[in-house]
Amino acid sequence: MITSAQIRAARGLLDWSRRELAEKSGVGFSSLLRLESFEGVPSSNVKTLEALKKAFEEAGVEFIGTPDDRPGVRLSVSNKP
Structure with missing residues (x-):
């Protein structure tokens, strides 16, 4: 799962x-x-969150941590200048 903060940060x-x-x-x-607008993992259909995660990952975003332990995002190595 991804958190609302990760969605905002990745965007x-x-x-x-x-x-x-x-x-x-x-x-x-x-x-x-x-x-x-949620805090933590948004209440949503799992397919919706998976679609967001997939779009971000295709653009080079990596999701790190877990929702309960230092969730974050970073660009993958292949996308760094």
Whole structure:
């Protein structure tokens, strides 16, 4: 699972707007607003969170830690300048 903070951080890391993330993941814009407003793991359909994670990972984001232990994001080595 990924946390709301990881979603916000990954979007910021890639400099994606919510609209861009919605297009790339297939998740609705209003759903993204709701998901980003939670603390911790958002209550959502697992497929929705998987679609977001997949879109980020395809863009080079790595999810690190666990929701309970230092959750974070970073760019994969292959995407660093």
